[in-house]
Amino acid sequence: MKRAETYREMAARMRRRIASDLFAPPAIAGVIHEAASLGYRRYRIIQAHPFDLSGTEAAQALERWLMEEQFRYVWRTTYVEGDPLRPASGTEYPELEIRW
Numbered sequence: 001m002k003r004a005e006t007y008r009e010m011a012a013r014m015r016r017r018i019a020s021d022l023f024a025p026p027a028i029a030g031v032i033h034e035a036a037s038l039g040y041r042r043y044r045i046i047q048a049h050p051f052d053l054s055g056t057e058a059a060q061a062l063e064r065w066l067m068e069e070q071f072r073y074v075w076r077t078t079y080v081e082g083d084p085l086r087p088a089s090g091t092e093y094p095e096l097e098i099r100w
Contacts, residue, residue: 018049019056023096025065032071032098042099050080050093059096072099 022045035043053059054075066073075094082091 015051015053016056016058018047018051019053019058022047022053023056023058023062025062028062028065028098029069032100036100042097044076044097045095047078047093047095050078052093054094054096062096066098073097074099 028045032043047053063073074097076097077092078095079092
């Protein structure tokens, strides 16, 4: 039981670290500015790992910042592309799309 708790905590810690790197408001502000200067009206935060990070503190802080700055956002379902010969275990997770 102790080992399982340790592994669960390590996974949670890594997901928190990934979320804090991915959803940092200063970095997102720079990316939005760059995308807008190229003529785009939306930006999707593409995750390298198929985790549901929408409930993390970093994601919630980014949502608050987006509302303060009057951006619109939505969590879009993203499907994991699997091998057609093998069944997939987890097939979807949410990614954040920001619009202006």
